[in-house]
Amino acid sequence: MSVAVALLEVGTGDGAAVRAARVAAIASQYADAVDAEGRFPREAVDAMRAEKLLSIQIPVDLGGEGTSITEIAELCSILAQACAASAMVFAMHQIKLSSLVEHGADSEWHRDFMRRIAREQLLLASATTEGGIGGNLRNSICAIKIEGDTCTLEKDATVISYGAHADAILITSRSHAEAASSDQVLTCFLRDQYDIERTVEWNTLGMRGTCSDGFLFKGEAPAKQILPKPFAEIAAQSMLASSHLLWSGVWYGIAADAVSRAQAFVRAAARKSPGAPPPGALRLAEASSMLQMVKSNVVAGLKAYEEAKLDADRLSSMAFAVAMNNVKIASSEMILPIINHAMLICGIMGYKNGTPYSLGRHLRDAHSAQLMISNDRILGNTSTMLLVHKQDTSLLG
DSSP: OOHHHHHHHHOSOSOHHHHHHHHHHHHHHHHHHHHHHTOOOHHHHHHHHHTTOTTTTSOGGGTSOOOOHHHHHHHHHHHHTTOHHHHHHHHHHHHHHHHHHHHSTTOHHHHHHHHHHHHHTOOEEEEOOBTTTBTOTTOOSOBOEEETTEEEEEEEESOOTTGGGOSEEEEEEESSTTSOTTOEEEEEEEGGGEEEEEEEOOOOSSOGGGOOOEEEEEEEEEGGGBOSSOHHHHIIIIIHHHHHHHHHHHHHHHHHHHHHHHHHHHHHHHHHSTTSOOTTHHHHHHHHHHHHHHHHHHHHHHHHHHHHTTOHHHHTSHHHHHHHHHHHHHHHHHHHHHHHHHHHHHTHHHHSSSSTTOOHHHHHHHTTGGGTTTHHHHHHHHHHHHTTSOOOOOTTO
16 A cells, blocks of 8 residues: 555544654655655655645635645654655745745636645646856746747756656746846746756755756746746745745754754663763753754744735835845754754764664755855845845844
8 A cells, every 4th residue: 555545544634733743754764765865755745745735835715724834834844853855845845835825816827726736736846046047046047938828938947856756847037038137937837838858967965855956948838827926026025935934944853853863862871871961961952052043043034924924015125035034044054053963962873874863864964054045145135135224123023
């Protein structure tokens, strides 16, 4: 019996966190193999489909559950404590889904597509990077071509995370051939509407299971599949914030599991020498303190986003952009010291693979955090905004 069929027999009447925990249990079984083989975490994604987690963000009237970004970040953390690659696939899918939920509600095609995602548990991928511009998602070289009711697009997409395994790809381009590089649109292409030819193999230090190969993308679809709002608005009001927050949820989960392993190591040492201070106990306390700082940072960011969604002006403000950038910077830079502390606590048992305290995968996966999107690029953007925007110094937000 397949994982998906087995889970469907269990049923999906439980809350999202309970269902995510069931997925995490499956993801944990295959996490080391996914990492070692650099393969897609198909068992975990099949379990997400069976538990109907891929559609939880979609509004209830379109077949989803209307789950908030805060709840989704918690699911990212739950999954990341089992398998960071599986959690990152889930997070990136939800980031793309947020573009549809927040900016496609007025388009009948996109509303129907959300119904189909809920019904079929389709997996969405993203193609925002491009040869010649790297990870600068707010610029495109390629341009979509519209003739009558049809649009066509060719793009040298240097990274499409799990692109070979997706059911649809949301892809950026210039809005027309004469448009400026920042005048972009986001278009949804279904799997039978495009061809992809692998150009770059994903052979990396960590996050190996995301299978983020590069592809030459060629697609043709009805023009109504272009999202009606400019990508600049989509990026500012949903995509960047959801990326920083959901990624941070993943990174928190990686660090949390590392601290849990370190705690188990210290407890085991304490049982062997009753009455004596166990080695690593003070480092564990330090790691716990740092982990709490990451949690507080992410929770505050989620609260700020939930509040800003009620005010379009605030959502597009420099103050909000700076706050979200700071969440990402702080989360991505803090998790490496936490995992390093855990490694020092566990010693050779953390350094070795195949032990209950192994942390090599955690450390390698965590190194991706400062590169997605590059912290240097984010700091550059923040520094430009701070030239004209006053730093918020209030504790009340």
